[in-house]
Amino acid sequence: MPKLTVNGVENQVESGQRLVLAIEGTGVNIGHRCGGNAKCTTCRVNFVSGEPATMTEAERDVLTEKGALGEVRLSCQIICDHDMSVEPGFLLENEEEWDDTGPTPETSITPDPVWISKP
């Protein structure tokens, strides 16, 4: 079981989950306003440690569009299969205009992932 540390709090999580769902499973209200489809970037995280060396093309494309490539990662585009420590960028309690965190992401990565090396 990987150790997932969110804002300094350690949790043991089931291996192979989408990181956004693993974070949510620890009780943290991380945003996923596009439902985990690499469109909104509200599932963004800063990695303290354990950043994967690969990313999906969809993640690269939307982070490039938002000018955030190299600064944050998208937790909806990452599988939690090893120890990671992250700090979510958007939490429900900090976003006054949100009624909820967003539609529930599917259990597997959407859109169908095309894996590339992290630029």
Ligand code: FES
């Ligand atoms: S980009 Fe929207 S949930 Fe990840």
